[in-house]
Amino acid sequence: MTTVRSLLFTLWLYLSMPLFAVVLSPALLMPHKAAMGVIKLWARFVLFGLRWIAGIKVEVRGLEHRPTGPALIAAKHQGMLDVVAPFAFLDDPCFVLKKELMPLPFFGWFAWKTKMIAVDRAAQAKALKDMVRQTRARLADDRQILIFPEGTRTAPGEPADYKPGVAAIYRDVDAPCWPVATNSGVHWPAHGFKRYPGTVVFEFLPPIPAGLKRAEFMKQLESRIEGASIALLPPQT
Numbered sequence: 001m002t003t004v005r006s007l008l009f010t011l012w013l014y015l016s017m018p019l020f021a022v023v024l025s026p027a028l029l030m031p032h033k034a035a036m037g038v039i040k041l042w043a044r045f046v047l048f049g050l051r052w053i054a055g056i057k058v059e060v061r062g063l064e065h066r067p068t069g070p071a072l073i074a075a076k077h078q079g080m081l082d083v084v085a086p087f088a089f090l091d092d093p094c095f096v097l098k099k100e101l102m103p104l105p106f107f108g109w110f111a112w113k114t115k116m117i118a119v120d121r122a123a124q125a126k127a128l129k130d131m132v133r134q135t136r137a138r139l140a141d142d143r144q145i146l147i148f149p150e151g152t153r154t155a156p157g158e159p160a161d162y163k164p165g166v167a168a169i170y171r172d173v174d175a176p177c178w179p180v181a182t183n184s185g186v187h188w189p190a191h192g193f194k195r196y197p198g199t200v201v202f203e204f205l206p207p208i209p210a211g212l213k214r215a216e217f218m219k220q221l222e223s224r225i226e227g228a229s230i231a232l233l234p235p236q237t
Helices: 002-023 025-029 032-052 107-113 125-140 165-173 214-231
Strands: 056-061 071-075 093-098 117-119 144-147 177-182 198-204
Touching (some): 117 125
Antiparallel strands (some): 177 198
């Protein structure tokens, strides 16, 4: 049954992209709010199918810590759902993402229109400066910047490798950073098509105050995100 439901949801997910791209593409010619509205509608469409087809519910915890207005959010990254779900519970999210994703149909078009922060990771130091510059501009537009500090997906329970990009942004904007934990990879793994029924949790944690030294900031960020994410995993048998 899990296999059948997973296949049906995969069809739901990948057919939704061209459907929204074709039917709602006029939003690309409209102001930012209209294009963001399309992405939010698509995200809710995906989450609806995820629950009723694959049996996976998405729960958001720590809402008392969820930022409104301009903010820097650092989130655990375990799979594709981490890129979809935030559009359903953040006001105006702006992802830091790989430049290679920008040419993709639908996703890339709307990522370009809504001014996501595209990073050329091969450019190294130049990419870091460009990421910080774009972040300042998006914060000035009252966006919530969402970055995955690991830079790539990590399977649940695996050792994390936090990259310095988030520390550069944190230092430059001189503002708090909101950590987010998740267990999304348990139910929607990074690889394979199978989706496993249950509850995916995204948990906002208390913000890390501005002004910490880089080493202390990175230590707190990793400790909080990893500790809370591990706590969300099912007990070992």
